[in-house]
Structure formats: structure tokens, C-alpha cells
Amino acid sequence: MKIVVMLKTLLFNLIKGPVTRKYPYEEREPFPGERGVILMPDESKCIYCGLCARKCPSNALTVTRAPGKEWKYERFRCILCGACVEACPKKCLEFGSRKQG
Amino acid sequence: MMKINEEVSLETLVGKVAALQVAGYRFVTMTTVDCDDYFDIYYHYDKDYELYTLRLKVEKPGVVPSISTACFAALIIENEIQDLFGITFTGLVVDYEKHFLLAPDAPEKPFCHVPGVKITTVDSPAAKKEEVAE
Amino acid sequence: MSMIVPFGPQHPVLPEPLQLRLEIVDETVVSALPVIGYVHRGLERLAEQKDFQQDTYLIEHICGICSFMHSTTYCTGIEEIMNIEIPERAKYLRVAWSEMHRIHSHLLALGLLADAFGFESLFYQIWRTREHIMDAMEFTTGGRVMLSAACVGGVRKDINEEQKKFVLEKLAAIEAEFKEEAHVLLDDYTVKSRTVGVGILDAKTAYERGAVGPTARASGIKMDHRMTGYFAYDKLDFEPVVEDGCDAYSRTKVRIREVYQSIDLIRQALAALPDTPLKTPFKGNPNGEAAVRAEQPRGEVIYYLKGNGTDKLARCRVRTPTFANVAPMLHMLNGCNLANVGVIVLSVDPCISCTER
Numbered sequence: 001m002k003i004v005v006m007l008k009t010l011l012f013n014l015i016k017g018p019v020t021r022k023y024p025y026e027e028r029e030p031f032p033g034e035r036g037v038i039l040m041p042d043e044s045k046c047i048y049c050g051l052c053a054r055k056c057p058s059n060a061l062t063v064t065r066a067p068g069k070e071w072k073y074e075r076f077r078c079i080l081c082g083a084c085v086e087a088c089p090k091k092c093l094e095f096g097s098r099k100q101g
Numbered sequence: 102m103m104k105i106n107e108e109v110s111l112e113t114l115v116g117k118v119a120a121l122q123v124a125g126y127r128f129v130t131m132t133t134v135d136c137d138d139y140f141d142i143y144y145h146y147d148k149d150y151e152l153y154t155l156r157l158k159v160e161k162p163g164v165v166p167s168i169s170t171a172c173f174a175a176l177i178i179e180n181e182i183q184d185l186f187g188i189t190f191t192g193l194v195v196d197y198e199k200h201f202l203l204a205p206d207a208p209e210k211p212f213c214h215v216p217g218v219k220i221t222t223v224d225s226p227a228a229k230k231e232e233v234a235e
Numbered sequence: 236m237s238m239i240v241p242f243g244p245q246h247p248v249l250p251e252p253l254q255l256r257l258e259i260v261d262e263t264v265v266s267a268l269p270v271i272g273y274v275h276r277g278l279e280r281l282a283e284q285k286d287f288q289q290d291t292y293l294i295e296h297i298c299g300i301c302s303f304m305h306s307t308t309y310c311t312g313i314e315e316i317m318n319i320e321i322p323e324r325a326k327y328l329r330v331a332w333s334e335m336h337r338i339h340s341h342l343l344a345l346g347l348l349a350d351a352f353g354f355e356s357l358f359y360q361i362w363r364t365r366e367h368i369m370d371a372m373e374f375t376t377g378g379r380v381m382l383s384a385a386c387v388g389g390v391r392k393d394i395n396e397e398q399k400k401f402v403l404e405k406l407a408a409i410e411a412e413f414k415e416e417a418h419v420l421l422d423d424y425t426v427k428s429r430t431v432g433v434g435i436l437d438a439k440t441a442y443e444r445g446a447v448g449p450t451a452r453a454s455g456i457k458m459d460h461r462m463t464g465y466f467a468y469d470k471l472d473f474e475p476v477v478e479d480g481c482d483a484y485s486r487t488k489v490r491i492r493e494v495y496q497s498i499d500l501i502r503q504a505l506a507a508l509p510d511t512p513l514k515t516p517f518k519g520n521p522n523g524e525a526a527v528r529a530e531q532p533r534g535e536v537i538y539y540l541k542g543n544g545t546d547k548l549a550r551c552r553v554r555t556p557t558f559a560n561v562a563p564m565l566h567m568l569n570g571c572n573l574a575n576v577g578v579i580v581l582s583v584d585p586c587i588s589c590t591e592r
Binding site for chain 2: 268269271272275277279280442443444445460462463524525526528535537539541549550552554558559561562591
């Protein structure tokens with residue numbers, strides 16, 4: 001019968017200190033390729049073909065050609081799958097860090 | 102592609118299922134497909150990683166004998182089909198009366214191609230409160 | 236005299252909304268009746284409204300734990316209907332991510348089990364180990380849970396040399412840390428007193444009631460759908476983990492051994508990554524029907540897909556593993572002590588959001 005099996009781990013944790021970060025003051029570097037938000041850095045490159053809006057599974061994108069040309073993105077509908085980024089023929093969409101959203 | 106191993110009818114269904122149970126088949130699940138004029142119900146069984154499928158054709162709106170007496174595991178899935186397709190299973194071991202997955206005020210048979218959109222409203226406590234306030 | 240005690244849907248032990256109406260006499264449960272429907276979303280119906288490639292991302296959101304395995308099984312189904320042969324590299328990558336999900340799901344389940352019998356420090360310790368695999372997934376795909384890496388015809392993302400090194404480092408870290416935690420789960424007196432002999436499910440009942448996954452394997456049923464060799468599993472070396480204790484302790488043991496097995500499988504898959512394209516291009520829409528199965532952390536999942544030649548599916552049906560495990564769980568609850576209900580339910584590792592879709 002074994003008791004206090006956990007003791008070794010607990011003592012080790014006590015000496016080593018916390019593994020968590022003091023979040024707002026101390027931040028982890030995000031991984032490269034982080035999917036945080038969809039961005040269009042240069043809107044002049046967009047040809048308003050509407051392919052991204054058609055591929056989007058959650059209807060987060062709306063593209064209008066007339067009367068005024070507009071590319072609209074709803075942040076809270078987006079599921080960040082990246083189907084639009086992949087579909088864009090002009091490669092003008094990209095992922096940004098989650099802080100930019 | 103999926104193989105349909107056997108066609109069954111409403112009369113032979115329960116006997117066939119009981120025979121499969123005895124032969125050592127494991128109940129996997131049931132699938133209902135709305136084919137516009139009728140329903141197809143598939144009974145999936147498994148033995149040695151091979152799927153054994155029975156197909157039953159049911160006229161709408163659909164009354165089917167339950168197999169839950171022969172196979173208890175079918176109980177939950179039959180209740181789900183009752184909710185979503187409005188098919189009635191007779192002789193269920195536990196009958197949730199079409200409110201297994203759906204709330205009392207949910208639309209009727211929402212998975213049918215032409216759903217019965219009737220919404221039966223219930224007196225929620227919040228609604229009652231508003232009435233009193235008025 | 237018996238009385239009815241409602242257990243859940245809000246209960247400290249339960250991570251998800253499941254209600255059990257327990258009929259009890261004194262402290263013993265006589266019968267149990269599940270009440271679900273709190274998170275029913277009708278995703279199967281929604282899948283018929285979207286086009287079949289968009290469905291890949293929709294299906295991924297069925298479950299927040301084994302998301303990649305859902306989407307990749309769905310893709311396998313579409314590939315079967317359309318006769319698409321996926322590239323070799325995609326098969327190995329699908330194995331790698333599937334096994335990462337298995338590790339993360341099992342560590343989550345073991346942590347919650349520890350929480351169910353009140354061992355909070357063990358719970359946090361296991362979840363701390365779990366962060367390693369979450370990091371590995373985020374570094375390789377950009378998402379912690381929703382990998383969005385599967386697509387019809389292959390995979391969308393690749394694992395390069397740098398990422399491979401990172402994943403292998405993290406696996407080594409998990410192996411070292413998890414050894415200690417597994418030791419506590421398997422040998423500690425207090426843990427054993429809560430799990431050994433609790434929630435007995437004999438092999439015959441398990442088979443008759445259609446138990447799947449670790450629940451069936453802990454009852455001595457040698458049933459692991461990976462043995463059929465889908466993806467690249469036929470080229471990797473592994474054996475299904477089987478225990479014959481039939482109780483909550485055995486189910487814990489199966490999960491612990493499967494974590495090691497998954498670590499081994501990822502190493503094998505990453506070592507054998509062939510150099511081929513990631514995706515097979517295809518044209519057209521699915522026409523026909525297929526039923527595909529895969530082994531998820533909780534057991535076997537079955538997808539029935541029916542296409543009618545348009546870009547929208549005629550029917551998409553999902554039977555998740557927990558759905559099959561509810562009936563065996565009701566059997567385990569019969570005759571148990573009221574205090575053990577939480578442990579029994581968590582030992583099955585229920586995922587109610589999966590079940591209701």
C-alpha cells in the first residue's frame with residue numbers, strides 16, 4: 001500500500017516556483033503562423049472578386065462591388081479557418097496576431 | 102461506397118435484429134435519411150471491423166416498431182430520430198415523447214426536408230413575469 | 236422507499252451539461268435515466284445547407300477536444316465517395332495530428348477524473364503536462380484546438396524540420412512528466428480506493444450495449460478501429476491496449492497506456508514522413524453514399540455521408556463515441572453508491588456536446 005506518492009512532485013514544485021506567467025506584465029512570444037485575425041494590409045491590391053466571401057464557412061466576410069467597393073470583415077463571426085486566405089487570387093489577405101483584432 | 106447487406110420490412114425487422122444480436126453482431130447506430138417521399142432507415146451492425154447494414158423503407162409520416170427490447174443501446178438513437186424526423190417508434194423501453202434532444206418550444210421534426218415549423222410555446226417564467234408587470 | 240435525485244446539468248464534477256435522474260434507495264442508485272438536449276445545435280442539418288468543402292470546418296466544430304479527428308474522418312468519407320487517393324505524406328501527417336489530439340484528450344480526461352475524486356493538485360499537474368501538447372499543436376498549425384488542417388484530398392498544413400524538432404522535444408517532456416503522474420494515478424492508495432472495483436462493466440454487457448473505445452477495451456474487448464489500417468496506421472507498429480479489470484481503474488489504465496502508445500506513434504509517423512505533395516487536386520461534387528469509421532480518443536466514430544451530385548450534401552450523419560457509451564454507462568450506475576456517480580461518469584469520459592451535435 002502506497003501513500004503520499006504525490007509528495008515528491010509537490011516538494012519539487014515548492015522549490016521550483018510557479019510555472020505560470022504574471023500575464024499582463026509578462027507575455028509569451030506568440031508562435032510563428034499564429035492565427036489571430038484576418039487582415040487586409042493593402043486594400044488597393046483587392047479586386048473585389050468575392051471569392052473569399054463565397055468560401056467562408058461562417059459568412060464572416062461580405063464583399064460589395066456596387067455602388068461602392070467594399071470588403072467587410074466581421075471579427076466575431078470568423079472561425080479563423082483560413083479558407084479565405086487560401087482562396088484569395090491576389091494573395092492580399094493574411095493572418096495577423098490576435099492582439100491586432 | 103457503402104454496402105447494403107440486406108433489405109428488411111416492418112414485419113421482419115425485429116426478428117432480424119434479434120437474430121443478429123444472437124449471432125454476435127455489435128449494434129453501431131441507426132441512420133435516417135429523408136428521401137422526400139419516404140424515409141430510409143439504416144441499421145448499422147458491426148462484426149470484426151466489418152459493417153453490416155440493414156435498410157428499412159418507411160412511408161411518411163412513419164410508424165416503426167422499436168428494437169430497443171432486443172437491443173437496449175438502440176433506445177437513445179430511436180428517441181433522437183423520433184425528435185428530429187417525427188417518426189414514431191412503438192414499444193420503446195423508455196419513451197421521451199419527442200422531447201429527448203429538443204426543448205418543449207423547439208420546432209417540430211426540424212431535420213425533415215419540409216419541416217413542420219409549428220412552434221408550441223410554453224409559459225416560461227420570464228413571460229409570465231412580463232404579463233404581471235403589464 | 237426510493238426517491239429521485241437529479242445529478243447535473245450543473246454539477247462541480249461534470250464538465251458538460253448532462254443530467255442523470257438517479258433513483259436511489261438509501262445511498263444506492265437503483266436506476267439512472269439520462270436527460271440531454273441542453274446544447275443541441277442541429278449541426279447535421281446545417282451541414283446540408285453549406286457546400287461540402289465548407290463542411291470540413293463546420294464538422295470540426297462538433298467537438299472541442301477531438302476536432303481534427305472529426306474533420307479528417309469527414310474528409311475520408313468524401314474521398315471514399317469521390318475515389319480520391321490522398322498523398323502518402325498527408326496520411327502520415329493525419330496520423331501525427333490525430334495522435335496529438337488523443338494525447339491531449341486523454342490527459343484532459345485523466346485530469347478531470349482526478350478532479351472528480353477531489354485530487355486537485357493532481358488535476359492541475361496533469362493539465363500542466365497537457366500544455367506541452369497544446370503548444371506542439373499551436374506551433375505546427377497555428378491553432379490550439381481547431382487545427383483546420385484537414386481538407387478533402389489531403390492536408391492544408393505541413394510539418395517542417397524545425398516544427399518536427401519542437402514536437403519531438405515536447406513529446407520527451409510529456410513522457411518525463413507524465414511518468415510521475417501516471418505513477419500517482421495507478422499506485423496511490425487514495426486514488427485506488429476511489430477507482431478499483433467501481434463502475435463494473437463486464438465484457439458481455441459491454442459488447443451487447445455497444446460500448447466503444449477505452450470503455451470497451453477496459454472490459455477486455457480487443458476492439459480498436461485503427462487496426463483496420465486507415466490513413467497510415469497499417470504501416471505503423473502498434474497493438475490495441477486491452478485491460479480486463481472492467482472497472483474505473485482499468486479505464487484509467489487504458490488511457491494512461493494509450494498516451495504512451497500515441498507518443499510512440501507520433502515518433503514513428505514523424506520519422507517516416509515521405510516527401511510527397513500534401514494534397515491531391517480533384518474536380519466535381521460527391522455523388523453516392525459512404526459510411527466511414529475512425530478511432531477517436533473516446534472510441535469509434537461513424538460518419539454516414541450521402542451526396543447527390545450537387546455541392547451540398549443530401550445527408551451528413553455523425554454518431555459520436557459518447558453516444559454509444561451512454562447505454563453502458565447506465566448499466567455501470569445501477570447498484571453503485573451515490574458518492575461514486577461522479578467518478579463513474581468521468582471514467583467513461585463523456586463528451587455531451589459531441590453527442591448532441
